Amino acid sequence: MGALTPFHIIENSEIINKNAKALAIACSEVGSPQIRNLGTIGGNIVNASAAGDSIAALMALDAYVTLTSSREERIMSLEKFYQGDGDCQIRKDEILTEIFFKTPSENAVTSFRKLGKRKALAIVVISIGALIEKNEENICTKVHIALGAISRYPVRVREAEEILINKELNEENINKCIEKLSQVTDSSVQNSPFKDLALYKRESMKGISTEVFDHILMQFKA
Incomplete structure (x- = not known):
């Protein structure tokens, strides 16, 4: 998922509802319809709130984030992203560009x-x-x-x-x-x-x- 994907897109995604129901449910419960239309999954992550709606669902899916700067691209697990000093592991010269996880098995x-x-x-x-x-x-x-x-x-x-x-x-x-x-x-x-x-x-x-x-x-x- 691109970091600028709005919550309502994820909430209504057929592929997410089929393979990662937890994330669809979490995104469906964010704020109001207006907030879900404008708010993004990337914003929810880098806001680094203890009460971030989507984060527990993404962590259960063992999600990873891609952090991009003019120098390099870093990939780390969401769990590691929220470790260490500060609000999260994003650097001042980086932006969050995508979030990804493996498709859960059929079982x-x-x-x-x-x-x-x-x-x-x-x-x-x-x-x-x-x-x-x-x-x-x-x-x-x-x-x-x-x-x-x-x-x-x-x-x-x-x-x-x-x-x-x-x-x-x-x-x-x-x-x-x-x-x-x-x-x-x-x-x-x-x-x-x-x-x-x-x-x-x-x-x-x-x-x-x-x-x-x-x-x-x-x-x-x-």
């Missing part, structure tokens, strides 16, 4: 949910993007889970991923994963300036994580 599905304080024009309170791949024996063969608005940047939660990888995708293991996501949320927020929100975000994470897994299981059955 993988994705989903995204966010919680806001209202139904429209809502700033993210917490968000989750997930990619799950399973085989014919219902064993989870790949899992990427990213959480937004629990720390300075959205983060991959590998502790939760490890609970599912190479395990049966059943209710018991999913509930263990959801509990770990809740614990990680609580720990991260407790160590932030917004520690008073830790209980709220911890419990809310259980709710939106459950919605994500319900949507994922529904897609597997379709």
Whole structure:
């Protein structure tokens, strides 16, 4: 995707809806129709907000960014892009030109949910993007889970991923994963300036994580 692609194009893209549903959902929930018509995926990324709508979905898709200057072109994972000092890893003489990720396999599905304080024009309170791949024996063969608005940047939660990888995708293991996501949320927020929100975000994470897994299981059955 070019960095100047508006949200409404991604939201309504047939290829994105088929292969990366999480991103289509995330873009559909950005602001209002006017904002989605004008706002761009690249702007959302380089704005480097803790509450960036699309970032948790893109991180779950293991997305990469291309940074271009008159001297060179740099490619890095979105996860690395949000590490280190400053708002993000873009340099003063660079622009973000594109975002890309591998097409998930036919055995993988994705989903995204966010919680806001209202139904429209809502700033993210917490968000989750997930990619799950399973085989014919219902064993989870790949899992990427990213959480937004629990720390300075959205983060991959590998502790939760490890609970599912190479395990049966059943209710018991999913509930263990959801509990770990809740614990990680609580720990991260407790160590932030917004520690008073830790209980709220911890419990809310259980709710939106459950919605994500319900949507994922529904897609597997379709």
